[in-house]
Amino acid sequence: MSQRGNTIAAVLAEPLQGAGGVYPPVPGYLEGLRKLCDKHGAFLIFDEVITGFARLGTWFGANFYKVNPDLLCFAKAVTSGYQPLGGVFVGSAVREPLEADADFILRHGYTYSGHAAACAAAITNLEIIEREGLRDRAVHIGKRIGEALTALARDGVIDHARGDGAVWAAGLHSTQSNIKIRDRMLELGAITRAINADTNTFCPPLVITDSQLDKLLDAFAAAASGK
Structure with a gap:
């Protein structure tokens, strides 16, 4: 400019x-x-x-x-x-x-x-x-997703986590395939969006329950770990 x-x-x-x-x-x-x-x-x-x-x-x-x-x-x-x-x-x-x-x-x-x-x-x-207090719910959802992805990054399962509010992404290692992770998650009954070549994203509905959120995050952890 x-x-x-x-x-x-x-x-x-x-x-x-x-x-x-x-x-x-x-x-x-x-x-x-x-x-x-x-x-x-x-x-x-x-x-x-x-x-x-x-x-x-x-x-x-x-x-x-x-x-x-x-x-x-x-x-x-x-x-x-x-x-x-x-x-x-x-x-x-x-x-x-x-x-x-x-x-x-x-x-x-x-x-x-x-x-x-x-x-x-x-x-x-x-x-x-x-x-229904969905603004507060978004904060809760984001905290749960952020903590889970950060823990996976700390354990070396993924490269890093990034996001704000209830919009998060998992940055993958170069050896991982976001498409394979997406497809495996579908088999496990959960959905992620594969973006670019190295990212799986999470932007769930704000009415998602904690048990559904746990299922989503467990499915991602399993898929990202090759299980």
Whole structure:
């Protein structure tokens, strides 16, 4: 941005990289993006399709990492996938210029904007997240997964563990196959996602029970150990 900052309109980032391999931000990274965007007049946009709606134990990754974007995109978890719905939160830096002229109309629209069934599903889903304490549940789930994967790394079964909230990944040794581990786990009745060539990821539903979580982690330990 020091070379082309005046030509960059916005920076788009996931607070925690999800499908790319589950990489939490290194300390200061998101804060650095915020400062660079402020310095060069660019908007900071967070893609919170994965991190939004309690996944990290807070409503959004922006809350978890304490960095405020100018726009925040969300989808999926707003309805828990029961209806297709996505949206964008718009911060003051974007909103205020649009509202400054009372006669200005931002003409935009989509065929399915404000779909009643999808919005009803979202409202009900948000009520369930609150009523069942799923933000706290995400913290509990993440602690269990993180401790289990860290123990496996300490014992040399995997190379390392990484993650935040209820989004975790097992970084494998070069001699291990994430596809073989995934397939073996399926035989044992559990699911992991194999990403890249060296990673198995875990992002379970926040309503998972402790016994189901134990089954998941035991299956991974067995599969990663070649059993």
